[in-house]
Amino acid sequence: MKVRASSLCFAIAAATTLGFTGFANAQSGDKTSRTLEQVKARGSLSCGTNTGLAGFALPDDKGNWTGIDVDLCRAISAAIFNDPNKIKFVPLTAKDRFTALQSGEIDVLSRNGTWTQSREADLGLLWTGVNYYDGQGFMVRKKLNVSSAMELSGASVCVQQGTTTELNLADYFRSNNMKYEVVAFATANEAIKAYDSGRCDAYTTDQSGLYSERIKLTNADEHLVLPEVISKEPLGPAVRQGDDQWFNLVKWAHFVMLNAEELGITKANVDERLKSTVPEVRRLLGVEGDYGKALGLTPDWGFRIVKHVGNYGESFNRNLGEGSRLKIKRGLNALWNKGGLQYAPPVR
Amino acid sequence: MNDIASPGSSVRQVSVRQDIVPRTFVRSQVSPDLPPPLAVGGVIGWMRDNLFSSVFTSILTLLSLLFLYLHTPDLVRWLFIDAIWSAPDGDACRAPGAGACWAYVNAKLEFFAYGSYPRDMVWRVDLTLLIGAGLAAWLLWPSAKHKAAALVLFLVVYPVIAFHLLHGLGPGLRATLSWLADLFGSKPLADVAANTLPVVGTNLWGGVFVSLLVATVGIVVSLPLGVLLALGRRSKAPVARFLCVMLIEIVRGVPLITVLFMANTMLPLFVPEQWSPDRLMRPLIGVALFASVYMAEVVRGGLQAVPKGQFEGAMALGMSWWSMMRQIILPQALTIVIPGVVNSFIALFKDTTLVAIVGIFDFLRAVDTARLDPVWAGPTSSATGYVFAATFYFVFCFGMSRYSMMMERRLTRGRSH
Amino acid sequence: MSSAPAGAASQTEPPRTPFWRADWARGALWQALLLAAFVWLMWAAIDNASVNMRARGVPTDFGFWNRPAGFDINQTLVHFTSAGSTYGRAFTVGLLNTLLVAFFGIIIASVLGFLIGVARLSRNWMVARLATIYVEVIRNTPLLLQLLFWYNAVLAPLPNPRQSLELPGNIYLNNRGLFVPEPLFGAGFDWTLWALGIAIIAYYAVKRYAARLRVETTKRLPVGAIALGLIIGLPALAFLLAGAPLSWSTPVLRGFNFNGGVRIFPEFVALLLGLSLYTAAFIAEIVRAGVLSVSHGQSEAASALGLPRGRLLRLVVIPQAMRVIIPPLTNQYLNLTKNSSLAVFIGYPDLVQVFAGTVLNQTGAAVQVISITMAVYLVISLVTSAGMNLYNRRMALAER
Numbered sequence A: 001m002k003v004r005a006s007s008l009c010f011a012i013a014a015a016t017t018l019g020f021t022g023f024a025n026a027q028s029g030d031k032t033s034r035t036l037e038q039v040k041a042r043g044s045l046s047c048g049t050n051t052g053l054a055g056f057a058l059p060d061d062k063g064n065w066t067g068i069d070v071d072l073c074r075a076i077s078a079a080i081f082n083d084p085n086k087i088k089f090v091p092l093t094a095k096d097r098f099t100a101l102q103s104g105e106i107d108v109l110s111r112n113g114t115w116t117q118s119r120e121a122d123l124g125l126l127w128t129g130v131n132y133y134d135g136q137g138f139m140v141r142k143k144l145n146v147s148s149a150m151e152l153s154g155a156s157v158c159v160q161q162g163t164t165t166e167l168n169l170a171d172y173f174r175s176n177n178m179k180y181e182v183v184a185f186a187t188a189n190e191a192i193k194a195y196d197s198g199r200c201d202a203y204t205t206d207q208s209g210l211y212s213e214r215i216k217l218t219n220a221d222e223h224l225v226l227p228e229v230i231s232k233e234p235l236g237p238a239v240r241q242g243d244d245q246w247f248n249l250v251k252w253a254h255f256v257m258l259n260a261e262e263l264g265i266t267k268a269n270v271d272e273r274l275k276s277t278v279p280e281v282r283r284l285l286g287v288e289g290d291y292g293k294a295l296g297l298t299p300d301w302g303f304r305i306v307k308h309v310g311n312y313g314e315s316f317n318r319n320l321g322e323g324s325r326l327k328i329k330r331g332l333n334a335l336w337n338k339g340g341l342q343y344a345p346p347v348r
Numbered sequence B: 001m002n003d004i005a006s007p008g009s010s011v012r013q014v015s016v017r018q019d020i021v022p023r024t025f026v027r028s029q030v031s032p033d034l035p036p037p038l039a040v041g042g043v044i045g046w047m048r049d050n051l052f053s054s055v056f057t058s059i060l061t062l063l064s065l066l067f068l069y070l071h072t073p074d075l076v077r078w079l080f081i082d083a084i085w086s087a088p089d090g091d092a093c094r095a096p097g098a099g100a101c102w103a104y105v106n107a108k109l110e111f112f113a114y115g116s117y118p119r120d121m122v123w124r125v126d127l128t129l130l131i132g133a134g135l136a137a138w139l140l141w142p143s144a145k146h147k148a149a150a151l152v153l154f155l156v157v158y159p160v161i162a163f164h165l166l167h168g169l170g171p172g173l174r175a176t177l178s179w180l181a182d183l184f185g186s187k188p189l190a191d192v193a194a195n196t197l198p199v200v201g202t203n204l205w206g207g208v209f210v211s212l213l214v215a216t217v218g219i220v221v222s223l224p225l226g227v228l229l230a231l232g233r234r235s236k237a238p239v240a241r242f243l244c245v246m247l248i249e250i251v252r253g254v255p256l257i258t259v260l261f262m263a264n265t266m267l268p269l270f271v272p273e274q275w276s277p278d279r280l281m282r283p284l285i286g287v288a289l290f291a292s293v294y295m296a297e298v299v300r301g302g303l304q305a306v307p308k309g310q311f312e313g314a315m316a317l318g319m320s321w322w323s324m325m326r327q328i329i330l331p332q333a334l335t336i337v338i339p340g341v342v343n344s345f346i347a348l349f350k351d352t353t354l355v356a357i358v359g360i361f362d363f364l365r366a367v368d369t370a371r372l373d374p375v376w377a378g379p380t381s382s383a384t385g386y387v388f389a390a391t392f393y394f395v396f397c398f399g400m401s402r403y404s405m406m407m408e409r410r411l412t413r414g415r416s417h
Numbered sequence C: 001m002s003s004a005p006a007g008a009a010s011q012t013e014p015p016r017t018p019f020w021r022a023d024w025a026r027g028a029l030w031q032a033l034l035l036a037a038f039v040w041l042m043w044a045a046i047d048n049a050s051v052n053m054r055a056r057g058v059p060t061d062f063g064f065w066n067r068p069a070g071f072d073i074n075q076t077l078v079h080f081t082s083a084g085s086t087y088g089r090a091f092t093v094g095l096l097n098t099l100l101v102a103f104f105g106i107i108i109a110s111v112l113g114f115l116i117g118v119a120r121l122s123r124n125w126m127v128a129r130l131a132t133i134y135v136e137v138i139r140n141t142p143l144l145l146q147l148l149f150w151y152n153a154v155l156a157p158l159p160n161p162r163q164s165l166e167l168p169g170n171i172y173l174n175n176r177g178l179f180v181p182e183p184l185f186g187a188g189f190d191w192t193l194w195a196l197g198i199a200i201i202a203y204y205a206v207k208r209y210a211a212r213l214r215v216e217t218t219k220r221l222p223v224g225a226i227a228l229g230l231i232i233g234l235p236a237l238a239f240l241l242a243g244a245p246l247s248w249s250t251p252v253l254r255g256f257n258f259n260g261g262v263r264i265f266p267e268f269v270a271l272l273l274g275l276s277l278y279t280a281a282f283i284a285e286i287v288r289a290g291v292l293s294v295s296h297g298q299s300e301a302a303s304a305l306g307l308p309r310g311r312l313l314r315l316v317v318i319p320q321a322m323r324v325i326i327p328p329l330t331n332q333y334l335n336l337t338k339n340s341s342l343a344v345f346i347g348y349p350d351l352v353q354v355f356a357g358t359v360l361n362q363t364g365a366a367v368q369v370i371s372i373t374m375a376v377y378l379v380i381s382l383v384t385s386a387g388m389n390l391y392n393r394r395m396a397l398a399e400r
Helices: A005-027 A035-042 A068-081 A097-102 A117-121 A164-175 A188-196 A207-214 A244-262 A279-284 A301-308 A312-319 B002-016 B042-050 B055-081 B102-114 B119-140 B147-167 B171-184 B187-195 B208-234 B238-253 B256-270 B281-305 B308-316 B321-336 B338-358 B363-370 B379-415 C023-055 C087-120 C125-139 C143-155 C189-217 C223-241 C266-293 C296-304 C309-345 C351-363 C366-395
Strands: A045-050 A087-092 A108-114 A125-127 A132-134 A136-141 A155-160 A180-185 A202-206 A223-225 A233-240 C165-167 C171-174 C177-180 C182-185 C246-249 C252-254 C257-259 C262-264
Touching: A035 A045, A035 A068, A035 A244, A045 A068, A045 A097, A068 A087, A068 A108, A068 A244, A068 A301, A068 A312, A087 A097, A097 A108, A097 A125, A097 A233, A108 A132, A117 A125, A132 A207, A136 A164, A136 A207, A155 A164, A155 A188, A164 A180, A164 A202, A180 A188, A180 C351, A188 A202, A188 A207, A188 C143, A202 A207, A207 A223, A233 A244, A244 A279, A244 A301, A244 A312, B042 C125, B055 C125, B102 B119, B102 B208, B102 B363, B102 B379, B119 B147, B119 B208, B147 B208, B171 B187, B208 B238, B208 B281, B208 B321, B208 B338, B208 B363, B238 B281, B238 C023, B238 C366, B256 B281, B256 B338, B256 C023, B256 C309, B256 C351, B256 C366, B281 B321, B281 B338, B308 B321, B321 B338, B338 B363, B338 B379, B338 C143, B338 C309, B363 B379, B379 C125, B379 C143, C087 C125, C087 C266, C087 C309, C087 C351, C087 C366, C125 C266, C143 C266, C143 C309, C177 C266, C189 C223, C266 C309, C296 C309, C309 C351, C309 C366, C351 C366
Parallel strands: A045 A087, A045 A108, A155 A180, A155 A202
Antiparallel strands: A108 A233, A125 A233, A132 A233, A136 A202, A136 A223, C165 C171, C171 C177, C177 C262, C182 C246, C252 C257
């Protein structure tokens, strides 16, 4: 120990300041100013996602994120940078998703979050729309011979704790005068594992989650999702209040994908459709008029989104629908003219 | 005792009866040789001594054998014979009767090691780990020279290098470089400034590397901080002592999970918003704090083991408190606590699994998340992942604990002369 | 230090130390600075927290405590419903569950730890080796991994409720837990309890009398038989006289699950198993070290006196080893209690899972909830170590 303590102390202090303030600086941001300018200056979009939910947000072996929530962030990135990959994905647990958005750590929260009154009013957030209409449901084993949630009296139900799901579950059984046993876990992953091992008769979460979890069970065919939907779960991206331009940008990124599907524009035919004479198509792809300017974007922002990410139907199909292993039907998420709820105002 | 006493007692009985003339036993010829013992040495003798020395131990041995007989074959079959060693996806592993899904571990090995760290840049992680391993070896090698220099390198220089390698060139350094480039109008230097070690956000970090990082940060911070806290606890200054004791006792009295919760949700509230620490930084702070108070107790043990004469001798020489500590006491105390420090590191490394609760992709979490991948999802792949993780932790921790025991033996050997 | 007396050697008056260089002044200055820094840090933290919390719409008061919880908990030692119970009640439920698992965990871990510690020193090679393997494997893998393993290992082989294993005495075992008949005490059962109390007091009286008798007359009384007769016979007599006021609520399969009876949850069993097996490995090492610390001469002397091995351990070695064992043992008990917070990973509703999990998420009152949780563990730790210190003082060597 020939080293003098004072020099040691100094060196430690120097190392701490030199090295680790970088961490704080790297992501500090003034949340009150315009988000878009910050994103442009930073050169990347900071997108809060789920830590891992198949179909919504999941990293693959290489660390590439896929999912319908991820695609929305990719659409925003494509509109701003003409590149769907300039994104920093921040995986967030249910517990700190909203704080991360409030504190300015992320620019947009696209983490299958349910749009509720208190979350907007109390937490100072805004939902820009609904990219997946969901509702809470139950999954049971087929051999229980249960065909309705009303027959679940006395059942054990596995659930993820600290979510609206847990509260809806309590409400549902209470209002129907049924008894049940709740088994609550910190993560959805643990809850589904317990259900799979037979600890519970039923597993409850949003219906999309039921389908995406079902394929991971030992024998997926032995399980059945009950028809009842016991809650409304409009899932969508959220932003902070107080930056209307950014709010509009996120909202319209989603609407462009919906309109593209409605107009039949896909990733494959978008170059060809630039020559289209249909006015709606021309406006959407930026051939006619400049609808990006007020959003702080280039005129071809719509084209960029479809070119890099595709339309809503493509994204749905790739992540959740027939093109994925989840095979979820469009249902409520079909376009309005196909019997669903997805309806986008026109670009005009 | 009874069997020894019995021949004698029969003699006594005989002698007590007055009517019979007492007899003595004197052998008149050599008695025949007894058969040789079954075996004193060799396998059988060893077994008799160590496995079947009494009825009770025999029963225990048989029970142990039965236990092994019942469980080993199934385990071997699951781990090796029925295991799927290579497969393109999880279908083979999902088939009924399939054993361990090693193909899945193989496919996800990179993810387990690095998380989502960009694959073309993992050399940065490898290099950091290599430097760290080299320094650790230097510090822990019993007969290595210049350990003080190694300690400074490990505690001061290494964190800086590691930060720039892992996270990317710090903004300050990058700015300096580009300023230099502007000054000299040098294009290559400007390129270097812009492109060397691009920033890799901590959100991409994961796997074994993060587990090691958390544990290493814990140790690197806790060594100096632990020494300070231990000195503070033994200091005569009431304010310093009170603060140190309070901190140590509070943090030692609560579970790591709550410290992590606190670091994750409360720490960002306690600092001005623009200073809010990075998502990985928060558990690191929590773990470092947690490790420091335990280290303080280890160091305190070392301080108490330094003979009082050393303190008195140093004082008699008129040394100031700081130079006494630095030159006399701490070198001795820190040598004594090396096994304790290694044990803390083992405990810390095991505890890093808990950072998953605040959303950090440590090794165990990476195993858990990879399991979600629909391509591989299935019960055997999940179990295999856990077996793999358990083996990894065991090999690592067991190796470290052997080292710590070896050091302990060396130290006691040196002291008991 | 600088004011070392120059003594007779120096002719002149030693230079007076200016007060700012005197040790006491420097010490006081350092301490004042330290205190100021601490106070400033605290103040800054509180100030920032209040600003940040207001900005984020996070509640800053304890108003949530009395609001209805709205969620359910499966294992509750006190009455709890989603409709009527408050968040404060949820706290009580979580706390009691933590204490429950810690209490039984400590008992099992101690028994197991002592057995394994002794087994590691066994002369039976096989037993010693198995004990060593056990200790090394358990100590060198993370507790979290072990808990996940036990939870799945407990659940995997158990049948579903409709195919429950039926054990004698109306006990059922399935993957929802162990269902045991629950005793229902009728009027007059308190007489039995009174009788039991009297029997215990009587037992102590007999024991003292027997000890005195033995010292004075070397006569031995069959204390064991008398105690058995007293403690079983007296309450049984009272029970029968009161007209056997006891009935059983047996578990009955109804619908999905069993109703009635007492239920032991698999989460509880897995957590208990994981915690006790883990802590037992550490206790085993402590016991081994403690036994080895007793000097060889002690056991040799005892052997020379002809004590058989069992009594040698019980009467000579263990009492001395206990002095070495108790301080680290306290630490292990505290570790077990703190580690019970890992319950959150396997769905056992302990304090962290219920309070720092669900309640925190539903109310958003992070600072309050986490502070309360930490305070609870702190109090448990302090009380346990105070209790163990007391015991330690009684066991310590009486130095003369």
